[in-house]
Amino acid sequence: QVHLVESGGGVVQPGRSLRLSCAASGFTFSSFGMHWVRQAPGNGLEWVAFIRTDGSNEFYAESVKGRITISRDNSKNTLYLQMSSLRAEDTAVYYCVKGKAMGYYFDYWGQGTLVTVSS
Amino acid sequence: DIQMTQSPSTLSASVGDRVTIACRASQSISSWLAWYQQKPGQAPKLLIYKASSLESGVPSRFSGSGSGTEFTLTITSLQPDDFAAYYCQQYDSYPLTFGGGTKVEIK
Numbered sequence: 001q002v003h004l005v006e007s008g009g010g011v012v013q014p015g016r017s018l019r020l021s022c023a024a025s026g027f028t029f030s031s032f033g034m035h036w037v038r039q040a041p042g043n044g045l046e047w048v049a050f051i052r053t054d055g056s057n058e059f060y061a062e063s064v065k066g067r068i069t070i071s072r073d074n075s076k077n078t079l080y081l082q083m084s085s086l087r088a089e090d091t092a093v094y095y096c097v098k099g100k101a102m103g104y105y106f107d108y109w110g111q112g113t114l115v116t117v118s119s
Numbered sequence: 120d121i122q123m124t125q126s127p128s129t130l131s132a133s134v135g136d137r138v139t140i141a142c143r144a145s146q147s148i149s150s151w152l153a154w155y156q157q158k159p160g161q162a163p164k165l166l167i168y169k170a171s172s173l174e175s176g177v178p179s180r181f182s183g184s185g186s187g188t189e190f191t192l193t194i195t196s197l198q199p200d201d202f203a204a205y206y207c208q209q210y211d212s213y214p215l216t217f218g219g220g221t222k223v224e225i226k
Contacts, residue, residue: 035215045155045163045206047215059213062120095162104210105153107174109162 002026002108004096009113012086022079022096022110030054030074033103036081038092039112048094049081050103064090086117121145121209125218131226138194140221142207147187151211154183154192157220158203166205167192197223 008020020036036048049070050059058070069082079096093112100107122145132138142152150170155163165174167183170190180195194201202225207218 044220045157045208045217047208047217050213050215061214100165100168104151104215105165105168105208106155106163107165109164112162 002098004098004108004110006094006096006110006113009094009115011116011118013119014087014117016086017082017084018086018115020081020083020094020096020113020115022081024077024079024096024098027098027108029072029077033099034070034072034079035097035099035103035106036070036079037095037097037106037109038090039095040089040092043092046092050099051079052103083115086115088117091115091117120214121148121212121216123207123209123216123218125205125207125221127221128219129222129224131224132197133226134197134199136197136226138197138201138223140192140205140207140223142185142190142192142218144188144190144209144211148209148211150186151209152183152185152190153208153210154181155206155208156201156203157206163206194223 003025005023012018035050051070067085071080095112096110097106098108124143126141152170154167157163171183182193205221
């Protein structure tokens, strides 16, 4: 079955960088668009970024544009999120999410990895 | 950006109740709407897509309706496993956006 396993979260100081990874298995990774969605503690869900099957196109939330880059390595079945210039408001659980059909909604979610931005 | 507004934010109900959650879009999104359920400490789970299509494996007591800007999620005969938070999400255009969530609590 589908498994999405995030890693790379932790405590990081404001202004620093962090890279999250998501190992995918149980489906043909290269055939599906992938997303990152985050959830600040006690808050709702916020879509962060999307990447097409072949990495040819990306979309970002305005709140992270210019500071975050989504990428993928289809040969390794792995999704990445490179985050820089981190702010306290980036503190959240980050979920790796598989897109369904055309990729614009979400049928499988990882367990999430917590990123805490604090000095 | 398309704003999604859910109501109510919290709902108290009893087992066996019929529950309705509303979701309004700031502009027409046709039927490009999904609903998710999230339990504490867990990732969200897809319930409904394209406004009214039931995801495989989801109990038939869940149903969705609406189009344009007004949508509803209905749970007929609420079960103990249904006490959770529910979110709507539009996928008409980027950026993808979620409603603020509705927490269904035990009355």
